[in-house]
Amino acid sequence: MKISIVVGGRFHAFDLAKRLHQEGILHRLITNYPKFKTRQWDIPDNRVVSLPLPLLLERSLYRIGKESLVRRAQAMIHQMFAQAAACHLEGSTLIHGWSSVSEPSLHWAKKNRVPFILERSSAHMTVQYQLLTDEYKKLGLQWAATHPEVVAQELREYTMVDRVAVPSLFVKQSFLSQGFPEAKLIHNPFGTDLTNFSPGLKTDDIFRVVYAGSLSVRKGIGYLVQAFMQANIPESELLLIGGKTEETSALLTGAGQRVNCIGHMPQSKLVHYYRNSSVFVMPSIEEGLAMVQAQALACGLPLICTTNTGGEDLLRLSEKLPLKCHGKIKEYPAGYLVPIRDSHAIADCLIELSQNKDLLKAKQNAALALRTSKLSWEDYAKRAIDLYTTLLS
DSSP, X not given: OOEEEEESSOTTHHHHHHHHHHTTOEEEEEESSOHHHHGGGTOOGGGEEEOOHHHHXXXXXXXXXXXXHHHHHHXXXXXXXXXXXXXXXXTOSEEEEETTSOHHHHHHHHHHTOOEEEEOOSSOHHHHHHHHHHHHHHHTOOOOOOOHHHHHHHHHHHHHOSEEEESSHHHHHHHHTTTOOGGGEEEOOOOBXXXXXXXXXXXXXXXXXXXXXXXXTTTTHHHHHHXXXXXXXXXXXXXXXXXXXXXXXXXXXXXXXXEEEEEOOOHHHHHHHHHTOSEEEEOOSSOSOOHHHHHHHHTTOOEEEETTSSHHHHXXXXXXXXXXXXXXEEEETTXXXXXXXXXXXXXHXXXXXXXXXXXXXXXHHHHHXXXXXXXXXXXHHHHHHHHHHHHXX
């Protein structure tokens, strides 16, 4: 096998490339990141094609504060990378490409009869677009929507591929809802670094709720803030870890003094906050599978997540069916699954855990037990390699 990866960014492609190289089957990692970044994943330079100009252009536009220009240039920037990437595929026996930058590579694969797997880390583009359009409209906020040509390009990619790899049941269902053939969907959940994320000793008695991710509409943090304030738990604190966006101030409306914005933190420092917290909440409106959820579980934190986060896949690792249902809330051994846009459901879960120490401890133990449930990047890569073998046979 000679596997080439085409990715406009980093995502989890570098984790996959690292393990493909270890197996001796990585042909090329084609990315817009510079090689000094890929070296951090122990991927040798002779296996990397770095095409940084599109990324430099995008970041330059952001740096001068021209987000409107970034949006107008979005399709051009995507195409610039996508066209260049397709020039470096010679010798590949299978291509694993990330959605929205793979159309030219797909044409090359069709011409050369090379199998192609398209990685879609979020919901089907149509479903994602509608969810976010509705959410911004509901909140009365302006959305810098994905460029129409990028949307169109991705939808064309869906029609050309041999398989689409999706990370969660939520993403799979979003494709099925748009009439995509189930036989062409491959469900392969992401992994996490079990070496860096492990349990530790909590040093105080504060009921600490933690979230990690961008402070954005898409991530649903407004509902988490509302839930925390509604729960009104004595001796409690909410930590919001992540970079601010133009929307953040509006989403923090009504937040009290116990809501603390920590700012962006490198992965190496996240574990400190996980170990000193009581529960992790992921309130997203839409995303494929937020990897911070697996990190938190690996540190022994119960998970409260919406149906649209991919967290259901993680909770179902211990029990396929809920232990019980409280109205719209589904309870699992390691946490709770709640509807999107429902701060009351999140608040009810927080109150239940804060008032019942035995229940909290049981869910912490159940979260830790999931460390043995194939959560690692090695497990993710093994499933991907099994897929490659099947397609090539």
